[in-house]
Amino acid sequence: MSDKSMNTPVSKDPLPRERVEWWEERCTHYPERRAVLLPLLHDLQEHVGQLTKEAMVWAARFVGITPVEVYGVATFYWMYDLEERAKFRVAVCHNISCALRGKDRILEVIEEETGLKGGHHIQSKGDWSVRTVECMGACSTAPMMEINGRYYEDLSPEKARQVLQDLAAGKEPDSTTPWDTEIRPTTPETLPALPGDRLAWSYKEEQEAERS
Amino acid sequence: MSPAKKASNNYSWPTRDKQPGHETYLFNRVAEKDSHLLDAARKLGAYRVLEESLEKRKPEEVTGLVKDSGLRGRGGAGFPCGFKWTFMPKPEDPRPRYLAVNADESEPGTCKDRVLIREDPHLLIEGILLACYAMQCRGAYIFIRGEYKNEAMVLQKALQDAYEAGLIGKDILGSGFDCDVQLTRGAGAYICGEETALMEAIEGKRGHPRPKPPFPAGFGLWGQPTTVNNIETLCNVPFIVDKGPDWFKSMGTEKSAGNVLAGISGHVKTPGVFEVPLGITMRELIYGEAYGGGILDDKELLAYLPGGSSSGFLPADTLDTPLTHDDLKDQGSMLGTASVIVLNETADIIQATRIITEFYMDESCGQCSQCREGTSWLSEILLRLEQGRGRADDIDTMLDLCVQMKGKTICVLSDAAAWPIELAIKHFRPAFEKAIASSATAVSSTASPAVGSTEGSEEAVR
Numbered sequence: 001m002s003d004k005s006m007n008t009p010v011s012k013d014p015l016p017r018e019r020v021e022w023w024e025e026r027c028t029h030y031p032e033r034r035a036v037l038l039p040l041l042h043d044l045q046e047h048v049g050q051l052t053k054e055a056m057v058w059a060a061r062f063v064g065i066t067p068v069e070v071y072g073v074a075t076f077y078w079m080y081d082l083e084e085r086a087k088f089r090v091a092v093c094h095n096i097s098c099a100l101r102g103k104d105r106i107l108e109v110i111e112e113e114t115g116l117k118g119g120h121h122i123q124s125k126g127d128w129s130v131r132t133v134e135c136m137g138a139c140s141t142a143p144m145m146e147i148n149g150r151y152y153e154d155l156s157p158e159k160a161r162q163v164l165q166d167l168a169a170g171k172e173p174d175s176t177t178p179w180d181t182e183i184r185p186t187t188p189e190t191l192p193a194l195p196g197d198r199l200a201w202s203y204k205e206e207q208e209a210e211r212s
Numbered sequence: 213m214s215p216a217k218k219a220s221n222n223y224s225w226p227t228r229d230k231q232p233g234h235e236t237y238l239f240n241r242v243a244e245k246d247s248h249l250l251d252a253a254r255k256l257g258a259y260r261v262l263e264e265s266l267e268k269r270k271p272e273e274v275t276g277l278v279k280d281s282g283l284r285g286r287g288g289a290g291f292p293c294g295f296k297w298t299f300m301p302k303p304e305d306p307r308p309r310y311l312a313v314n315a316d317e318s319e320p321g322t323c324k325d326r327v328l329i330r331e332d333p334h335l336l337i338e339g340i341l342l343a344c345y346a347m348q349c350r351g352a353y354i355f356i357r358g359e360y361k362n363e364a365m366v367l368q369k370a371l372q373d374a375y376e377a378g379l380i381g382k383d384i385l386g387s388g389f390d391c392d393v394q395l396t397r398g399a400g401a402y403i404c405g406e407e408t409a410l411m412e413a414i415e416g417k418r419g420h421p422r423p424k425p426p427f428p429a430g431f432g433l434w435g436q437p438t439t440v441n442n443i444e445t446l447c448n449v450p451f452i453v454d455k456g457p458d459w460f461k462s463m464g465t466e467k468s469a470g471n472v473l474a475g476i477s478g479h480v481k482t483p484g485v486f487e488v489p490l491g492i493t494m495r496e497l498i499y500g501e502a503y504g505g506g507i508l509d510d511k512e513l514l515a516y517l518p519g520g521s522s523s524g525f526l527p528a529d530t531l532d533t534p535l536t537h538d539d540l541k542d543q544g545s546m547l548g549t550a551s552v553i554v555l556n557e558t559a560d561i562i563q564a565t566r567i568i569t570e571f572y573m574d575e576s577c578g579q580c581s582q583c584r585e586g587t588s589w590l591s592e593i594l595l596r597l598e599q600g601r602g603r604a605d606d607i608d609t610m611l612d613l614c615v616q617m618k619g620k621t622i623c624v625l626s627d628a629a630a631w632p633i634e635l636a637i638k639h640f641r642p643a644f645e646k647a648i649a650s651s652a653t654a655v656s657s658t659a660s661p662a663v664g665s666t667e668g669s670e671e672a673v674r
Contacts, residue, residue: 094567137323
């Protein structure tokens, strides 16, 4: 990304007004505004669909750092997508526990259903993207796959096939992440706001007190 | 075999209802209905110890109880928890103090904290508040790994409920103690489980470990005194404060007191997360009816990792080793996160080592060249051994690389990558020699694959 492109003017907020206000409030809970960056990038990614240049420049201005610092953070963590995201993003764990319990058979099923061979680099076709990832913390219920933030654990090839077919048909397959939580492909990630008046302190108040 | 499901919330529940023959405490509430909700949790005794402590115990008393109990950190290093708390500056120091809570459980094979967060977040919050009270921290910052989206939602809901009930915030339960608890969700990086990288990530930066010293107790989050504790460690605190150090020391062994959450995965009949007293033998953990249930398909045991991927492979003749910090250290391994990964005779030790080494290559933050280059080279050597393109001096090259990688970097990820290879060669040298011998004809004429290229090497371990 060249310097010039990072100077792209951001004409409007990539987030709805109430989300921007919510993030403003979040910033007051930390000594530095930058501390909200990781969750903020998650939120931007869910709203915009991917971390666009504009979104990153906006985030940089919002927390008061340079765009290249935001780019550095966004490229350090694998969960941020700088490319366009597919509708269904499949991540299959290829670490030791899942490998021992047969992740290869799950990858075979995924290849049969989506035509994508899972590998270390993300591959996409149509509605689907597939990649293999490192340990996701479902080792005792291996093998597992994650699709759009939802875990599917203790898989057999048949179960994996059922999940993929159900998703393609617009159904809600049996998942170990309950469907009544807000992690849906179409809705933004929303962590409920904490009630501000109950907080032990707010740095904003503290700074204002110091000034006066 | 599918794990039993909790009727209340339909979450998969990787432990079974079998009654263990020993005292349990960490998991007692977890199996109850709606244990993740504030009302149900309070009926089951959540926040009672906090209430009592704020009323009648001084902060130093809480620290003293934890120190006397001999509780050792459950995040991997096994550092005595109460002792760590005493590193914080004296009360006269005007600087704000923070508690950083490590919920970035990313060690392969480890899934214990996930169960605690998802099923009993109020136990964790109570532990956090007690720790904050003991060290007089003004705030706790929880860093949860990005993959645990569901767990982050459960925990955030629990935090919100606790705020609304006056359990977190200003003047907690009328005691005059103020404490704020904030949750940050990461975005997927193993290195953020390292305490200084964790603090960098909470501050909104790349997860690069900081050089130590300065240690977190002197220069931590935003440059202020900070203590970093693991989820499971903090979950032990309410019980210790309630029942006393002597009760805690009645479980486990002299130098490793208490119960631990042991996750068993890989080639066992009944994988899961179990609460076991420290000092239980590996044999009982892997073969015991109440735990692993024996080797999958009744095969022979080839090797096991006693404490997550960094702990290294141990062979079957070490099965009578007790699960304690010191006994496993004597074996050249470590307790780590007490997450046992079992390999049966169908597994290929070279391939298993390669998978683990590629994990470290992938997760190396890239700051130190020993780690960044070393993990890549080790992966490449292991890959060519696995594919039958080994060279005569590969074993020596790997051991040499391991020596160069240990103790020379900012954090211990580099060491953690070297240990499993050293142990694998120590205990399974014939397998490596066989791989080299069978590929003797292919030496040096074959070009090695590009570093980092893992495609085409995805054959099944079993």
